[in-house]
Amino acid sequence: MYAFYSLLVYIFYTVFKKEEEAALEGACAESPEEPGHVSMETESKGKGSHTPRLGKRGCASLSDSSSSSDSDGTSLSDEDDEFDEGHGLPAKTPLTAFLSFKQEAEKRRATNSPAEPNEKVTESPLLSVMSHLLSFLEQYSHLQQLQQQADQYRLQLRRHRVQHRRKMKALRASYRQRLKDKNSVINSLEEVIAQQQSPSSENEGDCMLPAASPVGLHKLVQSLCGLQVEKSQLRGELRLLHSQLEQREQDRHTNIQAFQQQIEELKSCIEEREEELSKLRVASGVTDSEKRVLCLSAENESLKHSLTVTQGLLQQLSVIPSQSSSVLIKENENLRSRVLQLESSLQQQAEQLSHLEHQREQSDWRKAEELRRREESMRELRLELDKERNKEPVVKYVTQTVEVESPSTLRQLSKARQQNEHLSEKLSNQKERCQQLEENIRHSDEVSCNLQHKIAAYEREIGTLREELLKEIGHLEEKKEAAVKAAANCSQEHLQSLQDQFTTLQKRLSALPPTLRTMKTDYASLRSQVRNFSDFYGTAIKEAKKQIMAAINEMSEANKDLLEKYRKEVALRRKYHEQLVELKGNIRVLCRVKPVLKEDQHEEGQAVVVTTDPNNESALTVLSKGKAKNFELDKVFHPQATQEEVFQEIEPLITSCIDGYHVCIFAYGQTGSGKTYTMEGTVENPGINQRALKHLFNEIEERKDMWTYTVSVSSVEIYNEVLRDLLTKDGEKLDIKINPDGTGQLHVPGLRVMEVKSFQHIKKILAIARKNRITFGTQMNQHSSRSHALLTVTVLGTDLASGAKTTGKLNLVDLAGSERVWKSGAEGERLKEAQNINRSLLALGDVIQALKAHQTHIPFRNSRLTYLLQDSLGKGNKTAMVVQVSSLESNVGETLCSLKFAQRVCKVELGPAARKIETGGHNESKN
Numbered sequence: 046m047y048a049f050y051s052l053l054v055y056i057f058y059t060v061f062k063k064e065e066e067a068a069l070e071g072a073c074a075e076s077p078e079e080p081g082h083v084s085m086e087t088e089s090k091g092k093g094s095h096t097p098r099l100g101k102r103g104c105a106s107l108s109d110s111s112s113s114s115d116s117d118g119t120s121l122s123d124e125d126d127e128f129d130e131g132h133g134l135p136a137k138t139p140l141t142a143f144l145s146f147k148q149e150a151e152k153r154r155a156t157n158s159p160a161e162p163n164e165k166v167t168e169s170p171l172l173s174v175m176s177h178l179l180s181f182l183e184q185y186s187h188l189q190q191l192q193q194q195a196d197q198y199r200l201q202l203r204r205h206r207v208q209h210r211r212k213m214k215a216l217r218a219s220y221r222q223r224l225k226d227k228n229s230v231i232n233s234l235e236e237v238i239a240q241q242q243s244p245s246s247e248n249e250g251d252c253m254l255p256a257a258s259p260v261g262l263h264k265l266v267q268s269l270c271g272l273q274v275e276k277s278q279l280r281g282e283l284r285l286l287h288s289q290l291e292q293r294e295q296d297r298h299t300n301i302q303a304f305q306q307q308i309e310e311l312k313s314c315i316e317e318r319e320e321e322l323s324k325l326r327v328a329s330g331v332t333d334s335e336k337r338v339l340c341l342s343a344e345n346e347s348l349k350h351s352l353t354v355t356q357g358l359l360q361q362l363s364v365i366p367s368q369s370s371s372v373l374i375k376e377n378e379n380l381r382s383r384v385l386q387l388e389s390s391l392q393q394q395a396e397q398l399s400h401l402e403h404q405r406e407q408s409d410w411r412k413a414e415e416l417r418r419r420e421e422s423m424r425e426l427r428l429e430l431d432k433e434r435n436k437e438p439v440v441k442y443v444t445q446t447v448e449v450e451s452p453s454t455l456r457q458l459s460k461a462r463q464q465n466e467h468l469s470e471k472l473s474n475q476k477e478r479c480q481q482l483e484e485n486i487r488h489s490d491e492v493s494c495n496l497q498h499k500i501a502a503y504e505r506e507i508g509t510l511r512e513e514l515l516k517e518i519g520h521l522e523e524k525k526e527a528a529v530k531a532a533a534n535c536s537q538e539h540l541q542s543l544q545d546q547f548t549t550l551q552k553r554l555s556a557l558p559p560t561l562r563t564m565k566t567d568y569a570s571l572r573s574q575v576r577n578f579s580d581f582y583g584t585a586i587k588e589a590k591k592q593i594m595a596a597i598n599e600m601s602e603a604n605k606d607l608l609e610k611y612r613k614e615v616a617l618r619r620k621y622h623e624q625l626v627e628l629k630g631n632i633r634v635l636c637r638v639k640p641v642l643k644e645d646q647h648e649e650g651q652a653v654v655v656t657t658d659p660n661n662e663s664a665l666t667v668l669s670k671g672k673a674k675n676f677e678l679d680k681v682f683h684p685q686a687t688q689e690e691v692f693q694e695i696e697p698l699i700t701s702c703i704d705g706y707h708v709c710i711f712a713y714g715q716t717g718s719g720k721t722y723t724m725e726g727t728v729e730n731p732g733i734n735q736r737a738l739k740h741l742f743n744e745i746e747e748r749k750d751m752w753t754y755t756v757s758v759s760s761v762e763i764y765n766e767v768l769r770d771l772l773t774k775d776g777e778k779l780d781i782k783i784n785p786d787g788t789g790q791l792h793v794p795g796l797r798v799m800e801v802k803s804f805q806h807i808k809k810i811l812a813i814a815r816k817n818r819i820t821f822g823t824q825m826n827q828h829s830s831r832s833h834a835l836l837t838v839t840v841l842g843t844d845l846a847s848g849a850k851t852t853g854k855l856n857l858v859d860l861a862g863s864e865r866v867w868k869s870g871a872e873g874e875r876l877k878e879a880q881n882i883n884r885s886l887l888a889l890g891d892v893i894q895a896l897k898a899h900q901t902h903i904p905f906r907n908s909r910l911t912y913l914l915q916d917s918l919g920k921g922n923k924t925a926m927v928v929q930v931s932s933l934e935s936n937v938g939e940t941l942c943s944l945k946f947a948q949r950v951c952k953v954e955l956g957p958a959a960r961k962i963e964t965g966g967h968n969e970s971k972n
């Protein structure tokens with residue numbers, strides 16, 4: 046509990062301290078130019094480890110972008126990519142989860158243990174601290190989210206700025222291009238005006254000539270011809286203008302419709318117009334006014350485009366409601382300045398237009414002047430012609446005078462008359478030509494009048510267009526203003542909401558210090574408690590140690606009693622066990638009936654003649670020659686009895702061996718009746734040998750607190766009355782002798798005795814012995830054991846309490862198969878070994894008989910087998926014999942022999958078993 050308190054306080058203290066440090070760093074790092082913004086930045090920076098880095102970088106990049114407005118946008122886009130990488134989740138979320146989990150656990154614990162009022166009192170501040178801490182962390186996470194949103198908005202604003210900058214660059218370039226085009230148009234116009242001025246001056250000169258010299262009639266005619274050519278040109282122009290006027294009328298009609306539609310439709314109409322105007326520009330004879338209209342239309346289109354772009358930007362800006370107001374205001378100011386620039390450029394364009402119109406008026410005036418001059422020249426020509434007409438009466442008078450005075454004069458008169466006629470013709474011709482010229486002049490006057498009308502119509506149209514353009518600009522301006530206002534309002538509202546949030550957060554933060562003070566006091570009290578806790582802990586440990594020592598002492602005393610009781614119990618158990626074994630008889634005779642196997646079924650006489658009684662475990666019936674012969678033994682195992690069941694009957698004898706008794710277990714029976722199966726068993730289903738040794742080691746393990754045991758084994762076989770060590774491969778012949786130590790015990794010099802520590806080890810030893818045993822195939826058994834095999838296990842025990850030593854011995858004997866020689870089909874070596882086997886078994890029978898008869902001399906030395914088993918078969922030992930019988934009719938004779946032998950053994954009394962125990966240096970045998 047204390048540890049948790051201190052952990053919690055430490056976590057909170059660490060978090061708070063980090064925040065304070067980060068806030069201080071943020072405050073130092075911020076620029077003081079934007080107070081409101083800076084305070085927010087500082088607050089947000091202080092809350093997370095990653096945020097200050099982002100904030101600083103964001104500010105730096107913003108300042109870069111604001112300072113270098115003309116810089117390339119690609120670098121900014123790279124920065125944007127970097128910005129995208131930096132965002133992550135709040136780092137304190139696991140802490141929040143941990144605290145909430147702990148708080149829940151504390152609450153649960155508090156509700157579950159209401160019976161502890163003292164603890165409840167100490168837990169309440171913790172709960173309040175945790176709730177404060179949680180609310181603080183929630184506020185903090187909310188602030189972080191806001192900060193993240195602000196970052197995102199900043200990022201979006203930067204992107205929009207970059208886009209806007211690019212668009213502005215494009216607009217600037219297009220504006221420059223348009224200026225160039227305009228200049229070129231102005232230059233071309235100036236050239237055209239100059240060209241128009243130069244021929245007029247030439248014409249002026251020409252017109253002066255007839256005035257200067259009345260003789261230059263030819264020149265007058267030439268000038269009239271030039272005028273005619275010009276007139277035809279003007280006619281062509283007039284036709285073109287007429288067609289253009291029609292086209293313009295159509296365009297005007299479509300434009301009026303287009304202006305009533307939205308801005309996008311207007312664009313398409315303007316494009317059409319642009320195309321048409323470009324076509325007209327390509328065609329010859331484009332007038333200056335049309336070119337100017339074209340330029341103005343292009344200008345108008347570009348202005349509309351810029352206004353549309355501005356509108357789009359304003360819409361985009363209005364979509365971003367959460368941008369900081371200062372940035373939006375700046376943006377608005379920029380846009381306003383841009384609009385002002387556009388307006389000024391529009392003003393300039395209008396001025397240029399008025400200038401061009403002035404130029405056009407001047408050119409019109411010049412044309413009118415030229416026409417006036419030409420009219421004057423025409424008038425002069427008419428006056429000259431009238432003068433010529435007035436000269437006629439003078440010529441007539443001269444003629445009449447000449448007719449009266451002389452024939453020569455008459456001739457001269459006739460000549461003069463001819464000349465006069467000729468002149469009259471000329472005059473009439475001149476008159477006709479003058480009339481024609483007058484007609485031409487009248488016509489040209491009409492044409493010029495029409496042209497003036499058209500020019501006036503064009504001017505009106507331009508004025509209308511200008512008004513429409515101005516209206517449209519005003520409309521767009523209004524829209525822009527409205528959009529700017531909406532964006533400003535939106536940003537103002539967002540700023541207001543942000544400020545509200547900020548003030549709320551500030552209030553919450555201002556509410557935190559009291560909580561912190563409470564927590565600090567709690568922490569101080571906890572610290573003092575923790576300090577006191579170590580002392581308390583030391584004394585408690587000392588007390589606990591004392592109590593533990595006392596309990597240990599008590600326990601050891603109780604253990605001693607228990608141990609004593611246990612020893613008594615074990616002794617009692619042993620006593621009862623021995624009594625039980627003694628009640629059962631010192632030589633216990635068990636009989637196991639071999640099941641009928643598949644390999645046995647090919648033999649003759651397969652009928653089963655041996656039957657067991659399920660109600661009587663000791664009874665066995667053999668049907669022989671139609672007669673049932675009953676046998677009574679200690680235990681009869683039916684054919685289906687398992688290896689474990691057989692061992693259960695043997696197990697008490699194994700325990701006796703550990704207690705210091707000499708025990709002998711041997712299997713007896715005819716060849717192939719299952720002796721080796723019962724004693725050794727198979728790998729999957731081991732027999733008495735393995736199970737006995739396993740039990741032995743288990744028992745030793747159980748007694749290890751009181752006894753230590755040393756287990757050693759040896760294994761021999763008796764083949765043809767020769768003793769061989771089964772644990773060595775050399776097969777050296779061994780002899781049985783009396784131990785020279787004077788104990789009277791038997792001793793086999795050269796026999797390998799192996800000490801074994803574990804059951805696994807003894808399994809390996811048994812495998813070696815089995816491998817070295819002599820087996821041959823007989824008619825009765827394909828792997829017949831042709832020797833007696835003895836496995837001797839010596840168990841030396843030491844009582845840890847008293848130091849008493851016990852010597853237990855366990856002889857596990859697998860006898861060679863008894864068989865009738867004629868039946869086994871043995872001859873030669875096999876016959877000899879069969880005879881030896883039978884002899885040794887007969888000696889065993891003799892020993893059993895002598896024991897049964899309580900003879901003073903027991904003929905142990907009649908065979909190697911009985912000699913070797915002397916200390917286990919004799920008086921005071923425990924012996925068990927497993928008689929193996931076949932149930933088949935073909936083996937009934939052998940079965941009867943074996944059972945009769947078993948019954949004889951059954952009646953043998955070895956007397957009470959004697960325990961071989963050595964206490965205080967005295968060897969003694971206890972009954």
Ligand SMILES: Nc1ncnc2c1ncn2[C@@H]1O[C@H](COP(=O)(O)OP(=O)(O)OP(=O)(O)O)[C@@H](O)[C@H]1O
Pocket residue numbers: 638639640642684714715716717718719720721722723826828829830831860861862863929
């Ligand atoms: N209870 C039984 N259950 C199954 N198989 C058995 C049983 N008893 C014996 N056998 C089988 O019978 C065959 C002969 O048995 P075993 O070799 O043990 O006879 P034996 O008496 O030792 O013969 P010998 O005296 O010739 O050595 C073996 O294959 C063995 O597996």
